[in-house]
Amino acid sequence: MKILVTAKRVEDPESKIKVKPDGSGIVQEGLKYKINPFDEIGVEEGLRLVAKHQGEVVVVSIGGKEVQEQLRHALAMGAHRAVWVNHTGPLDQLGIAGLLQKVAEKEKPDMVILGKQSIDDDQNQVGQYLAEFLGWGQATFASKVESLESEQEKNKVPALVIGADGKTVRVIREVDNGLATLECQLPAIVTTDLRLNQPRYASLPGIMKAKSKPIEELTPDKLGVNVTPAIQVLKMSSPPARKAGIKVADVPALVEKLHNEAKVV
Amino acid sequence: MPIVLIIAEQQPDGNLRKATYNAIGAGKQLAEKAGGELHIALVGKDPAKAADELKGYGAKAVHVGAAPELEHYLAETYAPALATLVQELKADYVGMAATAQSKDLMPRLAARLRAAMATDVMGFNGSGADVTFSRPMWAGNVFAEVKLTTPVKAFTLRATEFPAAQGGQGAAEVKTFTPKVEASKTKFIDFKEVKSARPELTEARVVVSGGRGTKGDFKEIEALADELGAAVGASRAVCDAGWVPNDLQVGQTGKVVAPALYIAAGISGAIQHLAGMKSSKTIVAINKDPEAPIFQVADYGIVADLFKVLPELRAELGKLK
Ligand SMILES: Cc1cc2nc3c(=O)[nH]c(=O)nc-3n(C[C@@H](O)[C@H](O)[C@H](O)COP(=O)(O)OP(=O)(O)OC[C@H]3O[C@@H](n4cnc5c(N)ncnc54)[C@H](O)[C@@H]3O)c2cc1C
Ligand SMILES: Cc1cc2nc3c(=O)[nH]c(=O)nc-3n(C[C@H](O)[C@H](O)[C@H](O)COP(=O)(O)OP(=O)(O)OC[C@H]3O[C@@H](n4cnc5c(N)ncnc54)[C@H](O)[C@@H]3O)c2cc1C
Numbered sequence: 116m117k118i119l120v121t122a123k124r125v126e127d128p129e130s131k132i133k134v135k136p137d138g139s140g141i142v143q144e145g146l147k148y149k150i151n152p153f154d155e156i157g158v159e160e161g162l163r164l165v166a167k168h169q170g171e172v173v174v175v176s177i178g179g180k181e182v183q184e185q186l187r188h189a190l191a192m193g194a195h196r197a198v199w200v201n202h203t204g205p206l207d208q209l210g211i212a213g214l215l216q217k218v219a220e221k222e223k224p225d226m227v228i229l230g231k232q233s234i235d236d237d238q239n240q241v242g243q244y245l246a247e248f249l250g251w252g253q254a255t256f257a258s259k260v261e262s263l264e265s266e267q268e269k270n271k272v273p274a275l276v277i278g279a280d281g282k283t284v285r286v287i288r289e290v291d292n293g294l295a296t297l298e299c300q301l302p303a304i305v306t307t308d309l310r311l312n313q314p315r316y317a318s319l320p321g322i323m324k325a326k327s328k329p330i331e332e333l334t335p336d337k338l339g340v341n342v343t344p345a346i347q348v349l350k351m352s353s354p355p356a357r358k359a360g361i362k363v364a365d366v367p368a369l370v371e372k373l374h375n376e377a378k379v380v
Numbered sequence: 381m382p383i384v385l386i387i388a389e390q391q392p393d394g395n396l397r398k399a400t401y402n403a404i405g406a407g408k409q410l411a412e413k414a415g416g417e418l419h420i421a422l423v424g425k426d427p428a429k430a431a432d433e434l435k436g437y438g439a440k441a442v443h444v445g446a447a448p449e450l451e452h453y454l455a456e457t458y459a460p461a462l463a464t465l466v467q468e469l470k471a472d473y474v475g476m477a478a479t480a481q482s483k484d485l486m487p488r489l490a491a492r493l494r495a496a497m498a499t500d501v502m503g504f505n506g507s508g509a510d511v512t513f514s515r516p517m518w519a520g521n522v523f524a525e526v527k528l529t530t531p532v533k534a535f536t537l538r539a540t541e542f543p544a545a546q547g548g549q550g551a552a553e554v555k556t557f558t559p560k561v562e563a564s565k566t567k568f569i570d571f572k573e574v575k576s577a578r579p580e581l582t583e584a585r586v587v588v589s590g591g592r593g594t595k596g597d598f599k600e601i602e603a604l605a606d607e608l609g610a611a612v613g614a615s616r617a618v619c620d621a622g623w624v625p626n627d628l629q630v631g632q633t634g635k636v637v638a639p640a641l642y643i644a645a646g647i648s649g650a651i652q653h654l655a656g657m658k659s660s661k662t663i664v665a666i667n668k669d670p671e672a673p674i675f676q677v678a679d680y681g682i683v684a685d686l687f688k689v690l691p692e693l694r695a696e697l698g699k700l701k
Contacts, residue, residue, distance in 0.1 A: 128652065132521040141522065207496060208487065209530075236517055237632065238499045243455065243487035252566035253455055255484045258626060285569065289626050290480035292391075292580075296569040297454075303565070309633055310619065310626055345496040347527040349512060354523050357658065360679035362670075366692040369664065370700070372680050377662040379586070379641040380608070380697055 116170035116277070118161040119224035120194065121215065122185045123151040124178055125235045138350040150185040153230025156307045158189045159314040160257075160275060161228055168277055170225075171195040175218050177211060179203040183330060190325035191317035197330040198222070202342065210335075210342035212244035217338040219249060224302060226284065231256050231306040242306035252299035254286035258308040274311055277301075382416030385443075385471040387462060388434060389481055390422070392571055396430050398583050399477035402539035404437050406501070409542065410473060413504050414511050419443060419469060420552070423461045423559055425451040431554055438549040443469070445559035452568035453481060459488040461559030466493060466532065468557065475501070478536035478636075490534035497534035498526055500636075502541040519632040519655035539582065540638035540659060574625050576612075581628065584611035586641045589630055589657070591615040593646020593667065593686055596623035600690035601645060607694045613637065613657075615647045631656035645686040649674025666690070 126132065127147040135142055150158075161172040174189040176182040177200040186197040200214050219227055232239035246253035259274045274287040278298075288295045289308050299305075317325070335342045363369045373380045386407035389397040404420065411418040418438065422431045423445040431444040443465055449457055466474055466489075474489070476482040478500050490497040498513045505512045505525060512527045513535060528534075581587065586608045590601040592615065605612045613635075614628040630637055632655035642660035647653060649665070649672055657663070658677055665678035666686045675681045682689055 126518070128519075132518040134522055141518070209491075209494070209496060212491065232633065234519065234632070237519070238497075239483050240487035240490070240497055240499060243484065244491040246455075247459065247488045247491035252564070253484075253488065254566065255455075256480065290484075290571075292627065293571055293573040295571045298567045298569055300565040308626075309616065345528060345530045346498070347529065348524050349527055350525045351517070351522050352525075354516070354520060354658075357663075357677045358679075359676055360663070360681060362675065362681040362683060366682070366689060366696050369680055369682055369693065370696045373641070373662070373664070374700060377641070377679065379662050380700060 116165055116168040116281070117222065117224040118164060118170065118172050119219060119222055119227045120154065120157045120161045120172060120174050120189070121227070121229045122154045122158065122174045122176045122189045123230070123233050124148050124176065124182045124185045125151045125233055128152060128234055134351045134353045138352055140351060148181070148184065150188050151230050151233045153232060153307050153309065155314045156309065156311050157228035157230060158192050158194055159312045160307060162193045163273070163312065164275065164277065168281070173198060173222055173224065175200065175215065177202060177206065177214055186330055187325050188317065190328045191322040192315060193321060196328060198333060199330050200333045200335065200338070202335050205344050205348070206342055207344040207346040208238060208240045208244050209345055210340070211241050212248055213340045214335060214338055214342065215241070215245050216248040217340055218333070219245070226302060227304050229304070229306045231308050242304050246304040249304070251303050253304040254284070254288055254297045254299050255306040256289045256308045257286050257305050258289035258310045259287070259312065275305065382414040382472040383419060383469055384411040384414065384416050384473040384475070385419045385421055385466060385469060387474065387476040387482070388420055388422045388430065389477065389479060390424055390427060390430050392573065394430060396433060397477065397479060398544070399479055399539035401437070401544040402542045403475060403477035403537050404439070404545040406537045406542040407475060408438060408545060410475070410504050410511065413507050414473065415508055416472065419471070421445070421462060421465055423450055423458060435551045435554060436547040436549055437545045437552070439552045441553045441555050443555050443557055445557050447559050447561050449561045450559065454564055454566055454568060455485045455488040456564040456566050457562060458485050459492050460562045462489055463492045464560040465557050471532065473533050473535070475535045475537055477539045482536045486534055486536050493532045493534070494530060495532035495534045496528040496530045498528060499536050500538045501535045502538050516655070519651050520658060521651065538636060540636060574627050578605060579609070579611045581611045581613055581630070581635050582637055584637070584639055586610035587613045587637050587639045587660070588643045588645070589613035589615065589647060590618060590645050591647030592617040594618065596621060598624060600687060604643070604690050604694045607697055615653050644674055644678070645690060647674055648672050649677065
């Protein structure tokens with residue numbers, strides 16, 4: 116089983132994001148970067164699947180030289196190889212999915228696992244674009260039903276189960292008002308929700324090994340994809356700040372405010 | 381004249397999702413700004429009844445596409461079915477309320493139409509051919525103004541940012557179309573609904589949410605919610621622990637709510653949580669820690685133990701009746 120997993124570089128979710136005064140972007144100074152948390156979950160899921168079914172996990176990231184950091188992180192977790200699509204400058208979903216399509220056609224994986232959304236743009240689109248471009252089935256928002264914090268987490272029903280004939284994957288998805296189960300013919304696209312698994316830490320030997328694992332370099336030109344964006348981010352601004360409220364002394368005071376001032380009860 | 385097509389969403393029981401009405405409200409705003417006209421679309425196994433309900437909402441036409449293969453929602457079958465209509469109508473804009481279904485479907489439909497897309501749109505700026513979309517990024521820390529330059533422009537709409545369209549505005553023509561049916565590589569297996577007697581989180585007037593501070597004991601949260609006829613919400617910490625269903629998660633990667641009153645008990649106020657509730661009209665925070673970031677967005681805060689405050693609050697509110 117070959118699983119291709121995407122690894123986007125994003126700002127650390129703990130970072131304080133500030134808009135530049137001219138609205139042209141965000142203030143970069145002092146920011147730390149990470150692999151998109153959803154993609155880290157994807158790497159973990161890929162590793163668990165190949166541990167069960169043999170095979171390899173290949174990670175792919177699109178961006179400048181710096182995205183190699185995220186690829187090394189995934190390699191240190193245990194991914195076998197990496198593909199780096201070297202491109203600087205803005206890319207939109209059409210461009211990203213177009214590049215991933217070419218990488219998938221080259222690698223011929225049984226499954227591509229992506230994050231459901233990236234925590235910078237929050238677009239939640241790339242996996243679905245890719246599924247359509249490839250003409251594959253899609254199961255978005257894969258999620259585990261049981262607690263992630265419990266001791267027996269590893270033994271419980273996983274959200275991704277490969278069929279006995281190795282030709283399908285059954286996926287539990289988190290949707291509004293409940294859980295949906297789908298069965299996709301392989302190859303298929305799966306996107307991860309946060310509760311799918313808890314990613315492992317990269318071990319020290321893992322980090323050492325990652326240094327010698329191969330990273331293949333590609334470019335949009337080599338892949339023959341025109342990546343001129345069709346989305347223009349014209350301006351960024353800070354959302355209107357909420358006025359800081361007041362602290363009330365006790366419950367009667369709170370109810371008085373809610374009743375007479377805010378008039379919501 | 382630009383055509384704005386809003387796709388209505390049916391729940392598994394056949395009823396229309398309430399957020400559809402907000403999406404129609406948004407579609408009207410967009411049609412006005414773009415100088416165009418509003419159309420509504422609905423596909424499924426038997427969507428005629430739901431389509432009938434949409435006649436009075438001011439659209440030029442309601443387009444209905446029925447096929448037995450569309451019984452269970454699948455992105456793979458719904459996308460081609462809707463693509464036929466977008467192409468026949470030559471729609472310029474195609475949008476839908478942001479829900480789990482539209483977030484699965486719309487990008488697949490957009491990809492088929494080679495359209496650029498904006499997720500969770502909160503408003504429109506500009507006019508004519510220069511209409512732009514405003515949407516949140518980085519967990520709502522940034523609002524971006526974006527322009528889509530493809531001939532067809534796709535988007536999902538954050539329902540809480542648009543007033544629901546009101547009925548009684550004449551009767552739109554209901555037109556049927558034949559949706560393209562394609563074989564799907566994906567099979568629907570089942571849907572397990574999480575049933576609740578309480579109102580839906582995204583539609584409730586009041587939401588009572590609990591965080592890790594509850595240590596998993598939601599009895600008081602639920603009791604207060606029932607006193608107020610409110611929905612119950614939760615932080616991700618609580619969902620991850622398996623204390624409550626994931627469906628209740630409010631935030632950047634959960635649901636976005638904007639009720640008249642949001643009560644956060646034992647929630648620290650991480651930016652990812654704030655992203656889902658910051659637009660609430662009135663926010664109440666109950667937290668032991670006076671430095672908890674939630675107090676920076678709360679209109680009213682109480683620094684105290686939630687297990688003491690919640691029963692008292694319930695009793696005190698009971699007195700108002
Ligand atoms: C400051 C800033 C400015 C921008 N300006 C523009 C602009 O002018 N024009 C424009 O078109 N776009 C612009 N973008 C957006 C663009 O760069 C997006 O990152 C891109 O469109 C992909 O969308 P997404 O990250 O929202 O994907 P989502 O659909 O939210 O991501 C889902 C998943 O797709 C995968 N994925 C996404 N991107 C990558 C990647 N690079 N490598 C590997 N996997 C990936 C990941 O698995 C991710 O979890 C800008 C973004 C930023 C942060
Ligand atoms: C990629 C990503 C996406 C995320 N998406 C979301 C999301 O959508 N929604 C979300 O909520 N989070 C999300 N998070 C998680 C988020 O960062 C926080 O970890 C989470 O919101 C914390 O939950 P909490 O406030 O319940 O817990 P904590 O941060 O542990 O806070 C518990 C609070 O309870 C208080 N407390 C404890 N006991 C009591 C008591 N007896 N009475 C009163 N107060 C008490 C404490 O003072 C503390 O402030 C995301 C994180 C990441 C990395």
